[in-house]
Amino acid sequence: MYDRFTTERLIDLWLAEDIGSCDLTVQVMIEPSETGAFRMNAREPMVVAGLEVAAAVFRRYEPALSLELAAADGDRVEAGATLLLVSGPARGILTAERTALNIVQRLSGIATETARYIDVIKGTSARLIDTRKTTPGLRMLEKHAVTCGGGLNHRLGLDGGVMIKDNHIAICGGVMAAVARARRSLPVLTKIEVECDSLDQVRQAVEAEADVIMLDNMPVATMREAVALIAGRAKVEASGGIRFDTIRAIAETGVDYISTSKITQSAPAVDIGLDEA
Incomplete structure (x- = not known):
């Protein structure tokens, strides 16, 4: 909309x-x-x-x-x-x-x-979502276009949820500390997502009870391990380096969401x- x-x-x-x-x-x-x-x-x-x-x-x-x-x-x-x-x-x-x-x-x-x-990921449980990599001034309409194509919107802007990325983790001193800081002042209905680039960070995000865990630029085999490790305790998003020729294999790992900028930046x-x- x-x-x-x-x-x-x-x-x-x-x-x-x-x-x-x-x-x-x-x-x-x-x-x-x-x-x-x-x-x-x-x-x-x-x-x-x-x-x-x-x-x-x-x-x-x-x-x-x-x-x-x-x-x-x-x-x-x-x-x-x-x-x-x-x-x-x-x-x-x-x-x-x-x-x-x-x-x-x-x-x-x-x-x-x-x-x-x-169309490529039909038959899997994965849903395609967009990113904030949109044309300045056109984000609202480009995200509307994603939904017209059957995709879902991620955050509409920085105020749409807490996304703890690598630089936030570095400043806070680790995943657990970063999630704890976010939760102190978080509105009660707002979710926390943690970007993880290793299985060790995934374990920490699960322990910190993150709502969504993003698997950032992980090989497909590692994604499968991460999905098994999370075991339904959080929603799982795959992101980073998603391409048309790789998205099916990623969807088959069992992730809940796959986010890519290709559908907006490269369309x-x-x-x-x-x-x-």
Whole structure:
């Protein structure tokens, strides 16, 4: 889910960036009275995300436009599918077109890549989750796109939970001490996750009663040992160096979650066009 109020503020920034002082081409070529009708079409198979955001871009720039969604976020569509129809004042359509396409191409690319990873781990108990490695300013929408592709969100921000990483452990003097410090002031419904890069740290995290234990950059065989050692006393997350060609073997170790930045940082934008209806 995403917040519409926050999205409207982002849309103003996007449009201001693209338009500048005016859309010169439209101003010198298109009469204010001219109208048009266009279809937003998928030019390759994809999982859709950001359609309502794209529609909001058009509405924000030209409230007189008529818009109809022909698909919904989370839909899997084939090449040639119509996603959105827009009609009305031609100036508004042509000026807002690129901004609307940019966001839906980016978000649908993330949703599509997420679904590709999820398809590979089907049949296991592992769930795919995202990271905080997102485009600055677009985290809320990129994480929405992950859910459209079937993934889960990790922390939305630093305030979303306690994640004790290697540098926190180093400063506190060990896993046990770090967890104890966190628990002293922790809100009662907030979970503690500990990043572990060795089986010894896993043992300490179990003893400290961490809620989630992250296995960071561990070989698959070591992950299996860690899952057996934890034995259900905490949720287990695999992270670090996750690739499309390795994720299935990692999922089969018995971990609960697999987190990867590949689905946001490395997802290619999909091909979507706006063509005359």
